Amino acid sequence: MNRFSKYVFGALLATPMLASAAVDLVTNGSFEADPQSSGSWNIYSSLTGWNGSPNIELRNNVAGTAYDGSNFVELDTYSNSSMSQLLTGASGLYELSFWYSARPGTGTTNDLSFSFDGIASGTVLNGIGNSGSDHSWQHFSQIVNFDGNGLLTFSAVGISDSYGGSLDMVSFTSAVPEPETYAMLLAGLGLLGFMARSRKESVA
Known part of the structure; x- marks a missing residue:
């Protein structure tokens, strides 16, 4: 040389x-910070980084497998309708990203909505069922202009039948260097x- x-x-x-490496402002986006034994589920008022309203259902590879790690969240209007986390950090362009799926073996009752301080909002699993035996994970991604402080919320908007939509690997990362x-x-x-x-x- x-x-x-x-x-x-x-x-x-x-x-x-x-x-x-981009900075992720979401705490516990894959829900692995809270212990949940394999093949089990439980309902909690909060998880690490997340507040339930009133509760959050945490599952460990039961009624479907996680997209990332072992744990995932299921939200249904029956008893655990929404969860939220306040995100703070440097202002700028960020990518909101998460994975979602209808619960295996269910009809079209699994709708989930999301909102982020009015900057981003929408409904996923709108009228989508899952006749399979496992999750069919789908990816959502949107670029938002972040002002440094915002509340990220996920809510169940389906029928109250104790079967809900599943959520995993939530992130909010800087989109530009x-x-x-x-x-x-x-x-x-x-x-x-x-x-x-x-x-x-x-x-x-």
């Missing part, structure tokens, strides 16, 4: 990648251009 190649390699190492990342990337590219020009002039 010649001296120029070594400089290029060093500059590339010093330049951060744009796909650096920090300005400092762009600045360092441009500096690294500028250094590469300068070295390439210097090498060309020395050869000439």
Whole structure:
């Protein structure tokens, strides 16, 4: 490796990648922080990071398997209708992401709604059943302009029949790199251009 190649390699190492790890503002998004024995379920007034209204049903690979890890949440209007978490962090563009599924072996009674401070809202599983023996996980994703503080809420809006919609792997991550990342990337590219020009002039 010649001296120029070594400089290029060093500059590339010093330049951060744009796909650096994003910060997730959701606490316990996959619901693994709360112990639940395998093949069991229970109803709680709250989970780590989440408040129930009135309760949250936590399941560990029973009546379906989790999308991520072992635990997932099921919400039904029967007794555990909604859950929420206050998110705080730096303002900017963020991606709201979660996975959802109708409960296995049920009809169209599993609707779930979500809202985030009026910035994002909607209903998933609207009139969707699941005749299979396991979850059929679907992904939701939306970019929102976050002002630094917001309440994320999931609610059951289906029929009160004790069978609800399932939720797993909730995240709220920064969607763009920090300005400092762009600045360092441009500096690294500028250094590469300068070295390439210097090498060309020395050869000439």
